[in-house]
Amino acid sequence: MAVDVKSLEGKEIADDYVRTAGSEGRLAATWNVFKKSFWKLVAINLLTLVFFAPAITALIMRNVAINYSGLIFPFNANTGLGYPANINSAGLTESIYLYADLVFNAILVGCGLIAAIGVAGGAYSVKKLLNTEGTFTFKGYFKGVKTGYFKTVLPVTLFLVFYFAAVAIGDWKDLVIAEGGNGAGPITAYVFIIIAAVLVGLYCAWLAATGVSYRAKFSKILKSSFTFLLHNPIQTVLIAGFALIPVWIYLIGTAVQFVIFISYGIFLLIGLSFILVVWMSFTQGVYDAYIAPKIKVEEKAKKGAKQSDEPKDEKDAVRELLTAGRSELIGKPILPIAENAVLCRIGKTFTRADLEKVLKDRETLEAEVSAYENKHKNEPVYAEYNKLFAEREKALQPETDKKGKKKKKISANNLLSR
Numbered sequence: 001m002a003v004d005v006k007s008l009e010g011k012e013i014a015d016d017y018v019r020t021a022g023s024e025g026r027l028a029a030t031w032n033v034f035k036k037s038f039w040k041l042v043a044i045n046l047l048t049l050v051f052f053a054p055a056i057t058a059l060i061m062r063n064v065a066i067n068y069s070g071l072i073f074p075f076n077a078n079t080g081l082g083y084p085a086n087i088n089s090a091g092l093t094e095s096i097y098l099y100a101d102l103v104f105n106a107i108l109v110g111c112g113l114i115a116a117i118g119v120a121g122g123a124y125s126v127k128k129l130l131n132t133e134g135t136f137t138f139k140g141y142f143k144g145v146k147t148g149y150f151k152t153v154l155p156v157t158l159f160l161v162f163y164f165a166a167v168a169i170g171d172w173k174d175l176v177i178a179e180g181g182n183g184a185g186p187i188t189a190y191v192f193i194i195i196a197a198v199l200v201g202l203y204c205a206w207l208a209a210t211g212v213s214y215r216a217k218f219s220k221i222l223k224s225s226f227t228f229l230l231h232n233p234i235q236t237v238l239i240a241g242f243a244l245i246p247v248w249i250y251l252i253g254t255a256v257q258f259v260i261f262i263s264y265g266i267f268l269l270i271g272l273s274f275i276l277v278v279w280m281s282f283t284q285g286v287y288d289a290y291i292a293p294k295i296k297v298e299e300k301a302k303k304g305a306k307q308s309d310e311p312k313d314e315k316d317a318v319r320e321l322l323t324a325g326r327s328e329l330i331g332k333p334i335l336p337i338a339e340n341a342v343l344c345r346i347g348k349t350f351t352r353a354d355l356e357k358v359l360k361d362r363e364t365l366e367a368e369v370s371a372y373e374n375k376h377k378n379e380p381v382y383a384e385y386n387k388l389f390a391e392r393e394k395a396l397q398p399e400t401d402k403k404g405k406k407k408k409k410i411s412a413n414n415l416l417s418r
Contacts, residue, residue, distance in 0.1 A: 005224045008214045009291045013124070013147050016140050019131040030281040033129050038270075040136040044125050045273040047141060051118030052272070055111040062104035069096045091178040098171035105164045112160040116153035118272075121145040123152070123212040126276040130284060144212060151211025151221055155204035162197040169193045202236055203229055209283040232286055243278035246271035333376035335369045 012019075034041070049056075070093075124144020129136055173186035206225040214221065229236055246266050253260030266274075346354045377383075 005227055005290050007220070008216055008224060011215045013213060013215050014131070015147075016143050017128055017132050017135055020133060026281060026285045029130060029133070030277060032133065033277060037129055037134045037136065040129065040134070041126075041270055041273040041277065044122050044136065044141070044276075045270050047138070048118035048122040048272045049268070051121075052115050055108055055115050058104050058107045058111050062100050065100045065104065066096055069100070091175050094171060094175035094178045098168070098175055101167045101171050105167055109157065109160045109164055112156045113153060116156040117145055117149060119156055119208060120148035120152040120212060122272060122276050123208060123280055124148055126273065126280045127213060127284065130277070130281055147215070148212040151218060152208045155207040155211070159197075159201050159204040162193070162200045166190075166193045166197040202240060205240060205279060206236070206283065209280060213283070213287065228283075228286055235282070235286075239278065239282040243275045246274055333373050333379070335372040
């Protein structure tokens with residue numbers, strides 16, 4: 001890759017949770033979040049809408065200003081004498097739109113500083129839901145704000161600046177054409193700014209996701225985000241388009257009246273959470289493809305499952321293991337034999353005196369062995385070894401309760417791990 005994104009390994013922001021993995025794939029895990037954690041997504045959506053409120057207010061005020069201007073401007077209205085108040089109103093509507101968009105979209109850029117709080121907290125919370133199969137807390141939401149805000153505010157502000165420029169140039173194009181001017185230049189500029197805004201928007205989406213996910217220098221986040229976008233261009237466009245389904249429904253609603261109310265309900269309930277879940281799930285899958293994740297695998301054992309290799313008589317199996325494993329060579333100290341040791345030997349012919357001497361040497365050697373054993377038997381190497389096997393041998397004895405009944409059978413696994 002253009003940039004070594006593997007340097008992000010081990011820097012994932014997951015201070016308040018441990019990432020777990022199920023047996024299902026990424027698509028199934030995402031669907032499970034919608035299915036099992038729907039109301040948690042609603043909570044995340046409502047909390048994020050709180051920080052989007054100033055931006056939403058700016059957009060509403062923009063529409064109010066345009067409608068109010070449409071009421072007070074004459075637009076060739078008759079003065080009562082048969083003459084219009086404004087003889088030439090060409091471009092008047094476009095001027096109203098241009099002025100309103102310049103004012104309120106500039107305010108919208110400032111509101112992005114507050115909206116970035118919701119983006120950071122919402123993205124982190126959704127990422128946590130995906131990685132823990134349903135864990136969400138309000139404390140965790142603001143944990144995401146604390147760790148990801150400053151790496152989120154730049155992409156949010158940058159995108160809003162390009163959005164502001166695209167809308168302003170679009171209004172200027174309409175004004176020039178309405179006044180009868182040459183529209184070639186404005187149309188060309190509008191096409192280029194739309195393309196630039198889309199590309200910057202996709203990059204900013206990657207930048208926000210990477211900033212929320214990893215703790216690294218911002219320059220590293222910038223380069224890594226560009227690398228991810230560069231190596232996954234088609235997937236990025238398709239997933240971004242799918243994630244923006246609530247926005248497409250709203251745009252359809254601007255032309256079909258009843259659809260606009262449906263879009264309001266979607267955004268109020270789960271619109272922003274839907275966008276974040278789809279995007280964060282996609283980006284997490286890409287991260288995992290390039291960066292080895294730290295995952296705690298949870299094995300869910302079925303009740304009543306039996307191991308096929310479990311012995312029929314557990315105690316017999318353990319007893320055999322203990323018998324084979326315990327060694328007298330290890331369990332007690334043994335007198336080392338000196339190289340220059342002199343022991344009495346007898347040949348083919350011997351006398352009673354020779355036998356007595358051998359017997360005496362044997363008694364002496366046994367005394368030395370016993371003395372050595374008594375001297376060293378309490379050393380840790382022997383004491384711990386004998387204590388270990390004594391506990392296991394004791395566990396083999398059947399235990400009874402106060403009524404004389406045998407207690408529950410001890411399994412081989414528990415016995416060997418005491």
